[in-house]
Amino acid sequence: MTTPDAPRPPLPPFDLASATEKVRRAEDAWNSRDPEKVALAYTPDSRWRNRSSFLQGRPAIIDFLTEKWAAEQEYRLIKELWAFAGARIAVRFVYEWRDAQGAWFRAHGNENWAFDADGLMTDRHASINDVAIAAADRRFHWPLGGARPRDHPGLTQLGL
Template structure:
């Protein structure tokens, strides 16, 4: 039986500023589903990741890691913004808020560099991030707030 070829994930490389920005927002929307089985399909079967000090390879490891992540990161809401791009690479800055099992809110922020396969799936993701403890008043991404409309600048750090 012939193996089915997976559909491409546009926009495809080589990227322009417009297509790189679309790719970043598509990734943001995908992650905001908080569905590991759906998210892993945006990556090649042999995709490699570094997430802080964790190294992963392949969709099964990605799905398991995301399942664990979102079992403790409750109320997760993410924003990604284009930082830089080339033909098949994109760098993003990101911010997301979540609360742990005790109810403590956190903001995680940092940078990612991505490399894409020809079919538009990510084949490499390298993430560096930091966590900041928040009070309720310091939160940006409260319920009902469009994460894309929040003004993020140095005054808000």
């Protein structure tokens, strides 16, 4: 069991392998849709910008993610490393979800992350755009609440 402020490897400074691993661990955590688990990757006073929402601290992160995943049903996410340097990582991501009325969406976004020496994220800045899609156009079909299978294509392979 991870304690709230335990180091979260891989630790900065990042190289290609460790940055890629950090991104995949974040993807797996978010696909769990467990707000408390996800929040442990952030410092207690982590600052976020998510679309037009600005928040700070783990309790706010947990509340935000709880509301997010109540609204964004059947959420499945793929993240891909874009760039890294020192204690910073940039990712691009796509996730698919449906609303309470059954309409499907694909969200495309970019995130900028900054980490402390223990590998906890201090800052997260996310820009995201949603596009309505037909259910038949979905590309993410692995079991809900679980990690993307290792043999499932990534964003580049899917042409996203």
